[in-house]
Amino acid sequence: MTTEPMWRTSRRSNASGGNCVEVADNLPGRVLVRDSKDRTGGTLAFDPPAWSAFVATVKR
Numbered sequence: 001m002t003t004e005p006m007w008r009t010s011r012r013s014n015a016s017g018g019n020c021v022e023v024a025d026n027l028p029g030r031v032l033v034r035d036s037k038d039r040t041g042g043t044l045a046f047d048p049p050a051w052s053a054f055v056a057t058v059k060r
Contacts, residue, residue: 005032025051
């Protein structure tokens with residue numbers, strides 16, 4: 001099991017990466033989110049159920 005985040009962006013983001021977030025959901029018990037334009041800035045951490053609820057709400 002890896003302990004390094006594997007960051008990804010939405011399939012809908014453009015090639016320049018602007019106005020996008022990156023998500024790492026490969027770590028046990030947490031989902032990390034960061035700004036694609038400021039990768040060294042802060043990172044938000046969510047537990048997987050909270051992240052799933054957020055994504056489901058945003059999709060509506």
